[in-house]
Amino acid sequence: METGEKTINDVFRNRVNKYGERLAVEKKLNGVWHGATWAQYYARARAAGLGLWSLGVRKGQMVSLLSENRLEWLYTDMGVLGIGAVVIPIYPTLVAEEIEYIINNSESKVIVVENETQLVKVIEIIDRCHMLEKIVVMEKKDASGHARVMSFGGLMARGGKKHAEDPTLFEMLSRDVTQDDLATIVYTSGTTGLPKGAMISHGNIFWVVQSLDAIRPHFASDRDCTVPFLPLSHVFERIAGHYYGMYCGITASYAESIDTLLEDFAQKRPTMILAVPRVCEKVYQKIMAQVREQSSFKQKVFYWGQKVGCRISELREKHRSVPAWLKFKYKIAYTMIFKKLQDRLGGRVTWMTASGAPTAEEIIRFFNAAGITVIQGYGMTETTAPATMQSLADYRIGTTGKPIPGQDIKIADDGEILIKGGNVISGYWKLPDETREAFTPDGYLMSGDIGMFDDEGNILITDRKKDIIITSGGKNVAPQKIENLFKSDPLFTQFIVIGEQKKHLTGLCNINLEEAARLAKEGNIPFSNPAELLGSEKFIAIVQKHVDERNTHLARYEGIKRFRIVKSDFSQDGGELTPSLKVKRRMVQQKYKALIDEMYEREEVADLYKK
Template sequence: MGAPLIDLMQFTSVVAAVLDRGRKRPREIAVERPSALGAAWEKISASALASDIRAAGLGWIGLGLKPGEAVSILGSTSYEWMIMDLGAQAAGLVTVPIYETDSYEQIKWITQKAQVKAVITDTTAQAVMVRQLAKEPELAGQISEVFSLDDSGLTRLLEHGRALSPAQLDQRLEQIQLEDLCTIVFTSGTTGRPKGVEMTHANFLRPMNSVIEKRSWNEWVFDPGARVIYFLPVAHVLARFLGYQQLVGHGTGAFLPNSKTIVQDMQTFKPNALLVVPRVLEKVYNAADATAGSGIKLRIFRLAARTAEHWARLQESGKEITFAHKIKIALARKLVLNKIRKLLGGNLQGIVSGGAPMAERLGRFFIGCGIEVLQGYGATETTGPLTMSERIGNKTGYVGQPLLCNEVRLGEGGELQARGGSIMRGYHGEPELTKEAFTEDGWFKTGDLGQIDADGNVKITGRAKEIIVTAGGKNVAPAVLEERLKGHPLISQVMVVGDNKPFVAALVTIDKEMLPTWLKNHGIEQMDITRAARDTRVLEALQRAVQRTNRAVSRAESIRKIKVLTTDWTIENGMLTPSLKIKRDRIRAAYAEQIEDLFTKREQK
């Protein structure tokens, strides 16, 4: 039995719903965070959470900030991040997240554009940078306060509110209207300067209420016993949305700064659901494949993986599952697949994937492990999920039906378009860009190409701006090839190229974490990435991966050549967005010479 449903539309803000939980269900454990002792987790009740939020809200008011003014949080995912964010909401302020990896110029642009008045950072070094940019002529006198968490920043913020009456916060809360601006989230800027997406309180509450009404995901993020680790950036709207979803319900969330300790954290926290981008699942699968070793052990692993995928296909098709099939999956789980589940904490029931397309064979592998895999689809402009898969009738490769507050259609050229309660108010200070983002009859143009089946399930087939048109006139969707090729343990990132060229090619980067294990398993001496990128045995393995990938497409769409690069693409070097999407324009510019070589140099024999 699930918990009684909550009508979130009785509130005018997310923070009001979280504070209501603290009043009505004060003893529920809302958050757990790692203690200083390591393996133990500090439990934070709904009542304590509410108190922390109220204290932060009074602190923001104590800084002299007025309703509607903007504040920024520059830092990694953490309990403190959520407290400062929700406290700002309670004070009637507008939160403007800043990614840790944003450059000086990007932060300058964001704070100037959003007229940010105060900033809290993770580190003193970040605070020094913000203070420096606050002296720039364009920002002179705008930013009045800069705190850093590693220098008692949160304590200092709270001190500003200690002398204030709680009634002052209550008054601010009562003034909030559904259509008031809640946050401005600047897109990660894969092209040009980031655009500030304006989201109202209603933009969060309406889709959150739709998720609860649908019930499908409630066992994972809403009901008592629901336990989710959030390690994706809460500066990104997807993690923030689902974090809110849990905080207003009955479950427990953990907000962790990065994925470096995720395996250890999962084994002690034991989540029943996990929010990821597909690349995280690729890394788990590739690590399992690489550590399987070689010879009979590797063959057993890959046989188990094929069995898992076949099992998932059978379940999805509704065909009869024979006794022989049950024996095969039971044996595969006993020998291999249960070890994967144990690695992920042993209690994992479901994986929610979003932020990028997920390869179907990857989803089916984890389903075969006994873990449900659901996908959501959306964008910053849709306040996170626009569509969500259902646990009953889930179709691998589809991203589900639109939330109850939204509707979708296919526009010109097969572009997916949407309208409804979660669609942004517009781009901050950019009326012309806002107008361009919508059709004349008011539908938001997602820029993604899609299909919609008879039941209303959506399938994303590519991004309109990313479609490659070869010199022969063949349209090629790069995502299909890229996701399949990244399934090889040696490969970290892929970008398919070939626009106006005679054939399709790809840039490939090597996974430096997987390289040593792969070399050992194949009886090859250890070498660095620079040598590996030229080694005949490594290149032959990558070419076999290309051949397997090409089986999914026609010859005209197949990858004919690859260029193996010696530098991986990361968030830090500006080649990936915070949600781990490749920045195609940036990569094309940085590797223009290598791309040209693919089409002008003859292949080496």
């Protein structure tokens, strides 16, 4: 930490002074990388901030930001914070009605949108957004067509003119910001209803980066680089990636899209990657599907190498020495197998995160065997991202690590994780009742998650309190454990457990069509298109065998008795997943009610005859 730093504004200014003409950020658009040095980054953020100032935005007022990851997002974010205003990030996947709710609830004065697609959404609702005065469009070349619309270039020009008139204004405004000032309102992803605006202060943000800095020697330095691809609108990428990366002086090369990720990794060769479990699961499933297409000999070599790698991982986790003979075997296994995975990620990755939800140990050990340590942590929007994190120096698979420095965590009698610390929000925007309900009388945030401490002080997450399934027989079931077990089978890309107040558990699943085609060929099941298999009784019998095999790893009451294949993949667009790829269970149960009822129909009819 530099002397006198108290807010992210101070950090930004000091890193600019320290690194100047070194590359700070870049973004790939249409196959071309566009970048900014630290000095350029600051000048553009200043122009964006002063441009908004010239439009009448003042300290404490709200500016919404509706865009995919791009440099203008970063410029706007740091510009808004620099003038003491408040950033309201909005996911670009949201529909007009959801955007309307956030604009009105936050009382946003200006919204900055990415392109014509997002502009159309806002124009549709603008007459119902009475406090919204201006729409700024990043990709718009001119301001014609609507009196309240202007281009991002026009905003920057206004800011540049303002700086020329008063060269000290931006720095004065940024220095005037205190830790008590509100920095951003992040609306929760709404897995259980209307989103709530979590009020995150400059103090919350700075507390987190300082806390992470206490374990920083094991994680990051200003020689590191990363290729971010998670949405900046999500608190994890914004805090642990954007702000902490700035704190460390890391170069961030933002990927063009998920589809170009491997190409972008190869070009920029990151040393670390911030990811969520679903990304790790997809990579793992794809590799395992490819392995199953190889000859019997190559499969045996792969599984031998994986076993060697996992043994190395286990010994390192226990801080035990690795025998010379095992090191020799691993060298062979790495050259033949794991180097290919490393190369696909750019060849320099030493660690990656899989935070936000539990990840199957089988998948973590696979990456660890390749020399890529998978770091898990635990946190939520209300804790300004991390509350616990694994350390490379004290690593335990199956946990989310110890509380980060300064974090106070205890477990309630019912198993709920309770959290207190400088990263915990003061409350929800304009929701005093919900704020009171979120905290215990002694000031601990009630996380809604069920967990426990292990003997070494690491936190183990069992499930979401609201996700716990209570069967009609009174059994408490943690669905995520079961779902992770099924998703470690390459046949299933998604698996959602159902069973609240039912006699037994059932499941809705998405099928990996590549793996389905391979299994169909093995079973001599004819098909012209893999999608046809999802309605084939012979193929469904194969799926049943996979379900039966997974059930052998579960207690009897945890087993999946029936399942249904959902032919369209669960997605954000379909409404089943949040932008951070978590399942919206309530939405799934509403959308697929007919399928769910079908799985329990016979049982319920039989029960009626018994009465």
